[in-house]
Amino acid sequence: MFKASGVNLLDVPPEQVKSWLDSFDTVISDCDGTLWQHETAIEGVVAVMNALQLRAGKQVYLITNNGLKTRHELWQRAQNLGFELPSEEHIISPTQTIVDYLKQCATFDSTKKVFVIGNTAIARELKAAGIESFGAGEADQLQPDDTWQQFVQRELTQPAAAEHVGAVVVGWDEHFSYCKVARACHILSSNESCAFLATNKDEVHRYPKFAMPGTGAFVSAIETCAQREATEMGKPNPLVIQSLIDAAALQPERTLMIGDCPKVDVAFARNCNMQSLLVGTGNYQLETLCGKQLPMPDVYLPRLGNLLPYI
Ligand SMILES: [Mg+2]
CATH class of the missing domain: 3.40.50.1000 (HAD superfamily/HAD-like)
Structure with a gap:
């Protein structure tokens, strides 16, 4: 719908944002810089991720390139921060x-x-x-x-x-x-x-x-x-979600990838044929992408928490 436009969703009519939300049934979100910083959840993200899953009925997965914790330990951290994931199978870790x-x-x-x-x-x-x-x-x-x-x-x-x-x-x-x-x-x-x-x-x-x-x-x-x-064994290699695709757990063209790093998260979305949402809570904001050789996301939000009113 917004292919590589980098449009700020806050500048899009609400009805169009809601129709865009209907265009996917699976959400994969990066963790560091997108959902949390160190041991603290970024403001508003827990409500958004839980609403996407529990209110909008999306399948939600968290993905990280961080090899400093096992998948089970990452699931425990997510639970401690308030993310309601049904099992550790919903964590994609290297x-x-x-x-x-x-x-x-x-x-x-x-x-x-x-x-x-x-x-x-x-x-x-x-x-x-x-x-x-x-x-x-x-x-x-x-x-x-x-x-x-x-x-x-x-x-x-x-x-x-x-x-x-x-x-x-x-x-x-x-x-x-x-x-x-x-x-x-x-x-x-x-x-x-x-x-x-x-x-x-x-x-x-x-x-x-x-x-x-x-x-x-x-x-x-x-x-x-x-x-x-x-x-x-991490993003942006599409191999990391191949087992989910093989098990028919997700369809890439109906999946949204959320992340804070164009070179890793947006590139991963492109490599997998998924849609991409860049959030500005990491090192990249929309204005800093201009003129740089970085992949442009489909859509942008300053904070993931900005999405809550549309869900
Ligand atoms: Mg990140």
């Missing part, structure tokens, strides 16, 4: 997508372990699915009085060092280190059948006063030395 991918991957040998560069949530999600892993959290640091040469000699020269690994998974890792990259490089270079997955490839997280490297920065370092490309 940790769960990784598990689903490995379980369906014909070349993944489930008797082998997964090497995790990232948060322990990835290890917890794998373990709950019966997949063993190692490396998550603080592991792979140099020991006291150790040198990187001693690390390589001790850890990477035994034949089993790469052969017993079925997948390398990379997520955001505050303990990212040379030793972790060296191990990943060794495994991926010497074991072609090993899967190479990333929770997401978000390059940078921008805040008003500083910027922090995103998972994409870690992934790029390993892709460069291993000379292999990681498969992205």
Whole structure:
């Protein structure tokens, strides 16, 4: 209806907004910057998401590229903030997508372990699915009085060092280190059948006063030395909703994607053939998109809470 127009819904006649709301029966919403900031829900969003589900009868899913919590932990956080989601199946998270991918991957040998560069949530999600892993959290640091040469000699020269690994998974890792990259490089270079997955490839997280490297920065370092490309288990890869499409749980052309980041959320909507609503509660407002090489959303609202009167 508003294809890539970037129109502000507050400038559209209410009847037209209501007719646009009728054009979809599933809503997928990004979390950070769209529904919540850290542990606090953004004003008005809980009422909107619950009204979309309970009053308007839409199927509602929350989606995140955040690999720092398991799907169940994210569902608990959503519930604690007041979002009424019927089950954790309504959370789309990279940790769960990784598990689903490995379980369906014909070349993944489930008797082998997964090497995790990232948060322990990835290890917890794998373990709950019966997949063993190692490396998550603080592991792979140099020991006291150790040198990187001693690390390589001790850890990477035994034949089993790469052969017993079925997948390398990379997520955001505050303990990212040379030793972790060296191990990943060794495994991926010497074991072609090993899967190479990333929770997401978000390059940078921008805040008003500083910027922090995103998972994409870690992934790029390993892709460069291993000379292999990681498969992205988060937005904007359409693979993350393929299981819902296969199960006929959603029709992309009748689905609305809500988010705060054009490069990730609007691009994801386009890649999946879904409609897109950009909200201005993150780092991008409509006026800041002009003149930039960023995908234009179908529609825009300064805040998701602005939608409530139309539902
Ligand atoms: Mg976001």
